[in-house]
Amino acid sequence: MKTLNIAIIGTGTIAREKHIPCLVKRDDVKITVLCDIDTEKAEAVKKEFGLDDAVICDDYHKVCADPDIDVVHVLTPNPLHCPITIEALENGKHVHCEKPMACTYADARKMVETAKRVGKKLTSGTQWRYQPAPMKMKEMIKEGKFGDIYYIKSSQLRGRRLPAYGVYTSKTGNGGGMLMDGGPHSIDLPMWLTDNYDVQSVRGVTFDRMKNHTEGNALGAWDPDHFDVEDSFMAMITMKNGMLIYVECAWVINMLQEAPGMTAAIAGTKAGADMVGPGFENHVRVNEIVDGKMVIDSIECSADQSMHEYDINHWIDAIQNGGEPAVLPEQAATLVRVIEAIYKSAATGQTIFFD
């Protein structure tokens, strides 16, 4: 098997917490380039992970043009996702581009079409679906446990957890706020659970009412004078088969939720399920009527690899063995289309219909 040469473009948080730790565990890949406009950051990452042979570079155009690179991981702020991905694909690289895949649906479509035309693989990073509880839920859905699923609520109410670093609070820097950050994961989860990305319409609302309430944030205070994005959004997504998805996500909100991350609650004609409590990622609660009475069953779940490993291992395996990545590029593009529709709906007060 060929050893794949990998370039990391953007050596920030997600590079350090997900991509590099998972890649260095594999013996069929080698991180040969670390690219960041902040070369001191790239140097620190090189040292942290003992990537002694990796070259430091501050110009992504050079990385894309390098014939020795097989795979590029695009881990920069969102507005750079499309230009870097297209340039890398056009130069014959496979591309893992972090979520959201792009800031506009037109860009996301262009990325998917380019990957198809050049015959290279493309994926995006909505790996939260690969936590043990959602995987267990999906298994039960496939077995028909819930009957006809007609409503899913997808929540990510973080209380006080706004990423007060990098460009997250800047519209030009990040393309948007919580909708661009937590949005892709929470919109993806119900669609992935039901294998249904067939959207009929979207009605959404965004808020920035908490932008001046900086106190108590788990990730430090932000500067309200440099904050022109939404801190929360809510959306109703109606699918072509009639199923309703309600998504509620907030970086900052005065609403208590025992589970501080991404959860889903599903309602089917035979039974329902949700993820609750502090161990919500590993715990599915099923409710159903047995012998005329409501019975609640708690199921602990586990997995043999973390969600980060699942994403990266499937990605590299897909390149090495010619299969599909875990997150399909068309799915990632649909998420961008929904995000765009939520912004449009919030701005106009209208329901946005898909063709």
Ligand SMILES: NC(=O)c1ccc[n+]([C@@H]2O[C@H](COP(=O)([O-])OP(=O)(O)OC[C@H]3O[C@@H](n4cnc5c(N)ncnc54)[C@H](O)[C@@H]3O)[C@@H](O)[C@H]2O)c1
């Ligand atoms: N999948 C997930 O769960 C997840 C989690 C966090 C972030 N992300 C995504 O990862 C991306 C990066 O987020 P982050 O939290 O790591 O941000 P970050 O600010 O920590 O890191 C971004 C890095 O990109 C670098 N950069 C900026 N412009 C560049 C350029 N032109 N060339 C090369 N490098 C450049 C910055 O200097 C910085 O080091 C975002 O798209 C974000 O949405 C995904």
